[in-house]
Amino acid sequence: MARGKRKTRNWLEDKKGDMYTRKAHRAGYRSRAAYKLSQIDGRDRLFTGAGRVLDLGAAPGGWSQYARKKISRGSIVALDLLPMEPIEGVTVVRGDFTDAAVRERLLALVSPPAYDLVISDMAPNITGIANVDQANAADLAERVIKFSSRILAKNGTLLVKVFEGHEATRIRVLGKSTFRQSVVRKPDASRDKSREFYLLLRERRL
């Protein structure tokens, strides 16, 4: 792309990012990420019939705030490595998703022990080494898909963040082989230059 065009595109991207940041601030959302979820939900109706929701990588809490708006009754459990300010109606768990004991704790918090909707915006810390970062992100997405296929209700839904890269195809294939429905979503609120996209998976096959 010519330098001038790239500059214009970056400028437009920054404007868009600022617009979502201001909008989130006005609406009382803790992060502009809330708009990624709301845009996917606007199209795919994620919360229909969802009484038990698990938010993975929840801090600072934009997705959990949005989930709380969508379901006033029911259970919302939010997990993050980092501390997160409480949200009324949301059970916040601090821990590492890759730790089996933490995953068991997430299950013990709902009765019966299953979720209707898992939303994962988890992203590992960036090392700056492209191959390592892609492998870490793919590893996390793979764990989320496998865990969700075990703990989702039969018609449950999983929304999981994935990063483009050499591992992304493997994750897409895993999604398709684990769930009957699989679609890719890239909401407007996600920066074009970000390699993130979301896999929306419904109806586990097991």
Ligand SMILES: C[S@@+](CC[C@H](N)C(=O)[O-])C[C@H]1O[C@@H](n2cnc3c(N)ncnc32)[C@H](O)[C@@H]1O
């Ligand atoms: C992009 S942020 C999530 C933003 C959030 N969806 C919101 O709306 O505010 C990604 C989060 O994933 C969390 N995370 C990354 N690896 C994790 C892990 N292994 N276990 C739990 N949380 C993790 C990070 O601490 C970070 O807070």
